[in-house]
Amino acid sequence: MHNNHGHILIIDDEPLVRRSLSEMLTVSGYAVSTACNGSEALNLLKDYTVDIIISDMKMPEMDGMQLLKSLKSLRYDAAVILMTGYGTIDGAVEAMRHGAYDYVTKPIVDSEIKIIIKRYLDQCRIKEENLRLKEQLSVKEREVFLDIVGKDEKMQKIYNLIEAVSNTRATVLIHGESGTGKRLIAHAIHNCTTQEKKKPFVEVSCGALTDTLLESELFGHVKGAFTGAIKDKMGRFELADGGTIFLDEIDAFSPVLQVKLLRVLQEGDLERVGDNKTIKVDVRIIAATNQSLEQLIEQGKFRKDLYYRLNIISIEVPPLRLRKLDIPLLVKTFISKHSKSINKKIDDISDKALSLLIEYSWPGNIRELENVIERTIILCKGPVISHHDLPDFLQKQKFSSESAAVDKSGCLKLKDALIAPEKELIINTLNTVNWNRTEAAKALGINRTTLYKKMGKLGLLKNNGREQ
Known part of the structure; x- marks a missing residue:
């Protein structure tokens, strides 16, 4: 109108x-x-x-x-x-x-x-x-998107970004800690449209190869280029021609390889190792890293011009500790997946066991959670996973926060005993909402000022410098 x-x-x-x-x-x-x-x-x-x-x-x-x-x-x-x-x-x-x-x-x-x-x-x-x-409802209801599991608001934004970029040939740079699902996002970008899905998708774990091997793997080589090069070999860029190449751990590239990659990005040109014949390729590049490329640039380890070429579309994948609301959904997914693969009937997980999984900080992110669920299913003796079936480190975490409130005589002071669960509840809530104090106050059912005062008393304001 x-x-x-x-x-x-x-x-x-x-x-x-x-x-x-x-x-x-x-x-x-x-x-x-x-x-x-x-x-x-x-x-x-x-x-x-x-x-x-x-x-x-x-x-x-x-x-x-x-x-x-x-x-x-x-x-x-x-x-x-x-x-x-x-x-x-x-x-x-x-x-x-x-x-x-x-x-x-x-x-x-x-x-x-x-x-x-x-x-x-x-x-x-x-x-x-x-x-x-x-x-809005259709966005909120997406719990699974092209094999990616998660209904958290941060994940919904990623789904929208994947859909927006999937119809283009734009270069994408995926940031995120190890185990957050960067590889799944790269696959989702490629598979989101029927047209792109039919084209080649080539994946390279750059950090797993030495510099020499990585150069040969990416660009190919001709017979006699180096010891062991007994015949001509096509590189991954040639194999991905017309489609997409996913370069995981892009931070592993040496300065020489960074120059070669920049040339592919700018001109679509490359030469095989040991050859001077130029080969043209049309490849969409998706790169991923768990490092801060900005810091590597400051340290002189990564080219600024390459970073700008890679960072056309940037996707930041949140760690699992910042999307804890997704843990029950992920647990359900992994139970279904691994109980089938192991051929073992597991119907559910107890509330106490699920609480322990939600409370843990998951430094290894989704990969660590999946490994824990797979191990638990193998060792579980009944159809329902209980807290006793979980690894010891998850069961012991409950006592770590309480131990700080115990004095040298082994007695738990009443004042400290009352503070410990309140502090744990506030920290868990803050982690769930990415330390947004306004959202945390709503979730806790208190006003923002009260939460701020409690955080001050509990020494939590120093732990997070963001003003929200």
Whole structure:
């Protein structure tokens, strides 16, 4: 809509009707345009978009019914309100069967036409609001996206970004700690569209290879290029031609390899090791790192121009400790996956066991969680995983926070015993909402000032410098 009230086009061959209606609706806050007949109106609509068309039924050159049919054939999205004399009401009713929104009889009553206009615009706003809410709900309901599991808000944003970039050939740089699922995101970008999914996807774990091996693996080599090069070999870039190459641990590239990669990014050119023949490739590059490339640039270990070329689209993958609300969903997924692969019936996990999993900080992130669940399923003796089935380090974590409150005599002071669970609850809540104090206060059911005071008393303000 062009303004808060909508844009209206008035069509009538009588100047007095056009002028009086236009003045009345303009005073009411609407944007108004006028035309003397249907033909002039169609010409105007080539340049203007309107929300409502108020047209007389009987006009020279093109009457209201002809105009309505023309608008329908053009698929013009505007409500048509017809003005008619008493003798042509039947025609107006017939027009409504052909798509007119409503009709009014002449002489026009201002309040009547205003009610019809307001009703239509209110209906439009309700439809727009419903569409917006449906879009929001559809985003929130995505618990699994192309093998990526997570309903956390941070993950929803990543899903949206994957969809946005999937139809392009833009270079993508994925940041995230080890075990956060960077590889899954790279696969999701490639598999998100049917067209890209059909093309090659080549994956290289750069950190697992020596510099010499990595150069040969990526760019290929010719026979005799080095000891052991007994025949020509295509590199991974050639194998990925027309598709996507995923370079994991891009920070492992030596300065020489960084220059070669930059040339591929800028020009699509490369040479095999031991050869001077230039090969052209068309490859979309997705790179991933668990290091801060900005710090490596400051240390002189990574080229700034290469970083800018790689960082066209940046995806930051949150660690598991900052998306703890996803842990129950991940646990359920891994139980289903590994109980099937091991062929062992596991129906559920106890609340106490799940609480221990949620409370742990998971330095190894999702990979560590999956390994724990797989191990637990193998050793579990019943159909339900209990806290006794979990590794010792998870069961012992409960006592670590309590031990700080025990004095040298081994006695737990009452004051400290009361503080320990409150501090643990606040820390867990803050971790869940990425240390956003406003969101944490809402989750805890206290106001932000109270939370701030409690954090000060518990020594938590020093642990996190972000003001929120």
